Amino acid sequence: MYITAFAPDKGESVGALIQGFPPNAPAPPILPPQDGFLALDRDKFAGAFAGDVDEETARFMADSQVPWGLGALGGTISEPAWRKKPSWYLIVTEDRMIPPEAQRSMSKRAGSSVVETTGSHAIYVSQPETVAALIEQAAQSIRAAAA
Numbered sequence: 001m002y003i004t005a006f007a008p009d010k011g012e013s014v015g016a017l018i019q020g021f022p023p024n025a026p027a028p029p030i031l032p033p034q035d036g037f038l039a040l041d042r043d044k045f046a047g048a049f050a051g052d053v054d055e056e057t058a059r060f061m062a063d064s065q066v067p068w069g070l071g072a073l074g075g076t077i078s079e080p081a082w083r084k085k086p087s088w089y090l091i092v093t094e095d096r097m098i099p100p101e102a103q104r105s106m107s108k109r110a111g112s113s114v115v116e117t118t119g120s121h122a123i124y125v126s127q128p129e130t131v132a133a134l135i136e137q138a139a140q141s142i143r144a145a146a147a
Helices: 014-019 042-049 055-064 100-110 128-146
Strands: 088-092 113-117
Touching (some): 042 055, 088 100, 088 128, 100 113
């Protein structure tokens, strides 16, 4: 299940995928490393990450984000699960973290079943019912295949 997410292939890293974004795509507001960790710029968080989330919730999300290690950008994938397992992908058309074009490309390459909707990167907060519906669709498909 990919919810407006990176779906790297063998040997790829998130950092390499970001470098391959279209030239006109907005750049994720990742701050320079601090003590070996990365975070998003709090002042740019809402616009980049949570554009369709109410202001108070977006501010809370920005203030409570957990820094992530440098390996999150540079670590490479050994074997992507989508090569051996079915996958589903929720593309959001207003994402300012992962451009929709990149999401479409990764989901196509992975052979994912795709649902596309208007929303921000934080679609799981702004539209949890959309996310839940896709998860339920995937679960039903897996159950039917196993029967």
